Amino acid sequence: MRRDFRARYAGSLFGFVWSFALPLWQLLLFTFVFSGVLRVSLTGERTQNFALYLFCGLLPYMALNEGVNRAATAVTDNAPLVKKLRFPLALLVVTVVTTAFLHEAVALTVFVVVLIVLGEGSLSSLPLLAIAIPLQLCLTLGLGLLLATLHVFVRDTVQALALLFSALFYFTPIVYPLSMVPERFLAWIALNPLTPLVAMYRSALLGGDAPSIRALTPLLLASATALVVGVTVFHKCSSAFADEL
16 A cells, blocks of 8 residues: 555655545636536525535545545556466456555545534534444445456447446436436436435535434445455456466
8 A cells, every 4th residue: 555655656746645636626616617607506405505515425435436446457567576476366456446545544534524523514413424434434345356357358348438438427316416316217217326326425424314224225235245245356367467478
């Protein structure tokens, strides 16, 4: 992880500041487009501040996006290590996934302070993150292990991921509340495992009730399935990585 941090910011003038620059820039753009231009209504939500509402959803999405995409190339990016050294190859995936979560943790800490200063936060509901974050970590790690394996054998994986995550962003209620979704699409949005994850983040940070077990089912199933399948596939295929790289 230390090596990953150093490599990411090596030669960079602003270094760690870039960890805040990208989410802040996206926050400003989305706030302008969806709040200033399209005027998305937050009627019935815990806050009427669109930037705060939006950032609650961006936090888990961007951590998942970064963790999965970097995990997909973790083995191929470290081909010399894989070929020359014997070590648990899953550490390559665990490292980038954990690094993505550390970046999120820094942003989350700053965001909680901002919420408290603005009087929009809810300290009593923060323990909900103890449920949301482990589920998010299991989902990210499972998908990362599975896609890292797939990318060794099929090098189109990263390009396909870009398409998937661009669609996933708009199929998740990040820039709009569920109340705006037409009824005929609600069932499909509810099946998206990121929908209850984003809802839990909003409940934890802005206050509110936790999603019901029924609403959490897609996230629970996706996290458990991704972790089991990812670990199994990676373990079975890792012995062939050196020959394929």
